[in-house]
Amino acid sequence: MKHRRGIDLTKGERGQPIYVGEAMDVMADVTRMMQWECIGGRCARCEREGWVDRWELQQGRSSIVLSEIAKRLRCRGCGNKTGNKVILGRLPRD
Template identity: 40%
Template sequence: MRHRKGIDLARPADYAVDPGHETLGSLPEMFVLVAACPACRKRAPIDRWELGRQMGKSSTLVSVAKRLKCSGCGNHAGNRLLLGRLPRD
């Protein structure tokens, strides 16, 4: 699956992510976060560095995903946090 800006949203084969233990501070710099709403199907990139300053770099991806709210429809339930890998030159 590809983001409209060309970011690969599929799980990379060379990096296994355990969302229960992965934190904002432990993600490699090549990864970006994208929020996905199941109700209106909206996807939006998230500034992970600002999120780390607000919530703390020790916040797990699961705890971040539970607090997501869709900016399109206001949905709180079932929102997902997707990991994207930026292309390497």
């Protein structure tokens, strides 16, 4: 499907975060991140990646640090709770 001005509205990965890398600064405050930056987790055992709704995390809190998120990550694939990493991504801005 195309928009009347030629914009392709059926792009496959539209809205999916683009992987940037692991969070090096685990003391960073989530509330100070840009709107297009995303937070996710990677399982240390099975290497599965998943993205977290950061707006839901921030709701009702004045600040939240990435190290707090890392402690609470649990893999939905294998159930692993130890050694999981916080990853960062960004939304496509096209």
